[in-house]
Amino acid sequence: MLFDLDGVLVDSRDAQLATLAGYATAALGKRVTVADLPADAATTPREYVLSDLGLDGSINEEGWAAASATATLTAEVFPYVAGTLAALREAGVGTGVVTLRSRERVNWLLPQDILDRLDTVVCYEDAQPKPAPDGVLLALDRLEVSPRAGIFVGDTETDIHAAHAAGVTAVGAGWGFAGPEALTRAGAHLVMPRADHAAFVLPLLVGIGRQEDNSKRS
The missing domain is CATH 1.10.150 (DNA polymerase; domain 1)
Incomplete structure (x- = not known):
């Protein structure tokens, strides 16, 4: 994720x-x-x-x-983040960040305990910036996850377009910069209106995705 x-x-x-x-x-x-x-x-x-x-x-x-x-x-990390990342790791789900920030500025924004919960971080200098899919695809490659099984959570139209271009499920963070309506118009498969929804919606999405993937293979 x-x-x-x-x-x-x-x-x-x-x-x-x-x-x-x-x-x-x-x-x-x-x-x-x-x-x-x-x-x-x-x-x-x-x-x-x-x-x-x-x-x-x-x-x-x-x-x-x-x-x-x-x-x-x-700037502060949203309250849902630490617990959600910990739950995803416990469930065996790889996690990463794909951002337009430089690596230096990522380190300014994220405390070390959050960085330690992430498996990969793709920054501005690592790949063609969003809305190109390159950063998303690079992160998936590092996690050894196929696009079909990938989920990208973003808060702008650019994020949603990058997710579609990469062939992953696009989830809109409605609490972010653009807002729920803009994310829906951009084509998000799902929009979460508030940050406190993420703690239970994201692990649920992973479970549904695994069930669908298994059914396609059987």
């Missing part, structure tokens, strides 16, 4: 918006607050958001990293 990071495992929406505002403040030399950002800033590529604020050209990655490092101090 694979997960996106931001908005799915980590409550980082406010941190993402604060990073955008902080970077824009430093680059423009004037105060930019979260309220000044476009309404869809959390789900829009950063280049477009910053362009709307009056910034043109490439992003200074050192400046972005500094803004992100400060902002992510406020």
Whole structure:
């Protein structure tokens, strides 16, 4: 079972918006607050958001990293995560993260006890970014799981499109950045409206998937 990071495992929406505002403040030399950002800033590529604020050209990655490092101090892992990952491991289910974050920033966001519960982490530098299926397929290959048996839990249309392209079951995390309606429109096979649903829905999905797989082989 694979997960996106931001908005799915980590409550980082406010941190993402604060990073955008902080970077824009430093680059423009004037105060930019979260309220000044476009309404869809959390789900829009950063280049477009910053362009709307009056910034043109490439992003200074050192400046972005500094803004992100400060902002992510406020991000916290969702309460369901530790117990769910532990339950999946106990059931013999491989787990992983497929994220657009760099490996450095993954380590900023996830505490070591959560990283220890994951079997693989695929970052921005490891594969073609979503919505391409490459990262999902790389994680499945590392876990030795076929796409037919794979599940990817994401919170944006990009995640759902990547899941479809990889041929895995697409599960929408409705508590994340895009919201349940957008995930349904994008084609999620199942949308969980709230994070507290994950603790019992995800292990159930694994059990159903195994039953279906066994029935196809018999």
